[in-house]
Amino acid sequence: MPLNGCSIVVTDLSGAILMLRHHYGSQNWSLPGGGVKRGEDAEAAALRELKEEVGIDAEQLRLVEVIEDEVSGSPHICHLFTVTCDQHPVADNREIAEAKFFPAHSLPEPMSSQARTRLRAWREWRQEGN
Secondary structure, eight states: OOEEEEEEEEEOTTOOEEEEEESSTTOOEEOSEEEOOTTOOHHHHHHHHHHHHHOOOOOOOEEEEEEEEEETTEEEEEEEEEEEOOOOOOOOSSSEEEEEEEOTTSOOSSBOHHHHHHHHHHHHHHHTTO
């Protein structure tokens, strides 16, 4: 059975994209998100992760795509959401070391391959008029 997770492309009112660096792992920049708990709705999980990781209380997430991939060699399903917000992120300093908005044309490096894949899906979704 695949792992179930979520990622969120958060933009501010100017279109900048929220990127995170974790205290653990590769230190690559990534998108907010995490696991979906047993019995939890994917959108509820995404809202919970935003609140836990960076203190953002979001509303009205939009589902971009459900992506099937692998995480650490295991099958994974990612529910990719997007939201625009006017709140300033505050890293929780437990899991998240840094959380900042970056202009869409100047995203930070190094970036995780998963973040690249998800951002590409989000950009294609937007180009389709969403």
